[in-house]
Amino acid sequence: MEVILANPRGFCAGVERAIAIVERAIEKFGAPIYVRHEVVHNKFVCDSLREKGAIFVDELDDVPQGATVIFSAHGVSRVVREEADRRGLRVFDATCPLVTKVHNQVARMRKEGMEIIMIGHKGHPEVEGTMGQSGGGMYLVETVDDVHNLQIDENTPLAYVTQTTLSVDDANEVVSALRKRFPAIVGPKSDDICYATQNRQDAVKKLAAQCETIVVVGSPNSSNSNRLKEVAVARGRNAVLIEAPEDLDNDLILGARSIGITAGASAPEILVERIVDRISKLSPGIPMADDTGVAESVTFSLPKELS
The missing domain is CATH 3.40.1010.20 (4-hydroxy-3-methylbut-2-enyl diphosphate reductase, catalytic domain)
Structure with missing residues (x-):
């Protein structure tokens, strides 16, 4: 049996920026900092931010007057922005660029x-x-x-x-x-699907050509993580989406001849490392390899008040 890690995998530039905005806001203004919806769709990440002082809320009505609120990486409607302005909330926008x-x-x-x-x-x-x-x-x-x-x-x-x-x-x-x-329909000047989503899907397609089982690390409410699983299944592979090492089925691992591991754009590398460690303990000496892939160099700047 062998394990191959997809590349690229895990955090994209938009997710890194969103997490950094929450962490910097807590450092600068102190806890609590309110975040409208999950800043990114990953339980591990959001739990870690809660421990640092973030409070996740469903709506702005749950944010006290004059408090600091962060909009999630997924973006918000104009109505939400107008409501935040009307209530005088200090806003930091973590919407992915x-x-x-x-x-x-x-x-x-x-x-x-x-x-x-x-x-x-x-x-x-x-x-x-x-x-x-x-x-x-x-x-x-x-x-x-x-x-x-x-x-x-x-x-x-x-x-x-x-x-x-x-x-x-x-x-x-x-x-x-x-x-x-609608033959006359107009499309965007460039593809709206983000570079990270496309790169991770391409990496899974390559992985599926080498491995019979694909493990996708990500939360069930993560759109891009679910798409990675679907890409693998569409290529006839046995694919599972898991949030943490304890979600991994031992029989799935022990019964596989080759395992590919990837992670959604909102899943941290530490979860991949823990899953690899668990597989290594189940099958000591199993060969591990990092697949080659596209090198990502995209970065997004933080708001001036937090940089």
């Missing part, structure tokens, strides 16, 4: 008189934040069937944007369906 880029696209397209179709998962915070950039004129689709069921006048000027953490392959299918039904 690549999500902000999509928000800006929506604003520009709506100003140009276009209605917008968003490709994304209903209920995901990023989708809610992006749809909330416009007071109307937006439609959400997730599948090709959703495209067929759209009730839009053929003469309506249309554009589309996508959630940044989608499956690249699935998104391409939906985009093809949109272009077939």
Whole structure:
């Protein structure tokens, strides 16, 4: 049996920035610091920030007057921003800059008189934040069937944007369906799916060609982690999504001839290390290898008040 680690894996630049914003805010202003929704979708990360003094809330109503609040990496609607301003809250925005880029696209397209179709998962915070950039004129689709069921006048000027953490392959299918039904539809100048999502999915495709079992480290509410599992399953591999080493099924490990391990963009490397350690204890002497992959050098700056 052998274990191969995917590259790249784990934290992306947007996640690193969001976590750093919470940590710096606590250092500078003291606990508690309020965070609207999970700053990133990972239980281990959020629990660690809670220990440092972060308080995660569902809505701004749960934030005391005059307190400091941080918006999560997934972004928020215009209504949420306006509410924070109205209440005089000190705000630090941890929205991933690549999500902000999509928000800006929506604003520009709506100003140009276009209605917008968003490709994304209903209920995901990023989708809610992006749809909330416009007071109307937006439609959400997730599948090709959703495209067929759209009730839009053929003469309506249309554009589309996508959630940044989608499956690249699935998104391409939906985009093809949109272009077939609405030939004049306008797309973004560059792909909305973020570099980290695409790189990690490409790495899993490569891993699936070498390993029969794929272990994805990530939380169940992490969109990009779920997409990694789906990519592996689509290639006929036995794939599992786990949050922590104790979630690993011993029989799965002992019965596998080759195991590939990757991690979602919000999963810290320490969890990968702990899972590798557990596998090593179950099968002493098992060979471990780091697969080659794309080197990522993207970084995002912090707000000036925290840098």
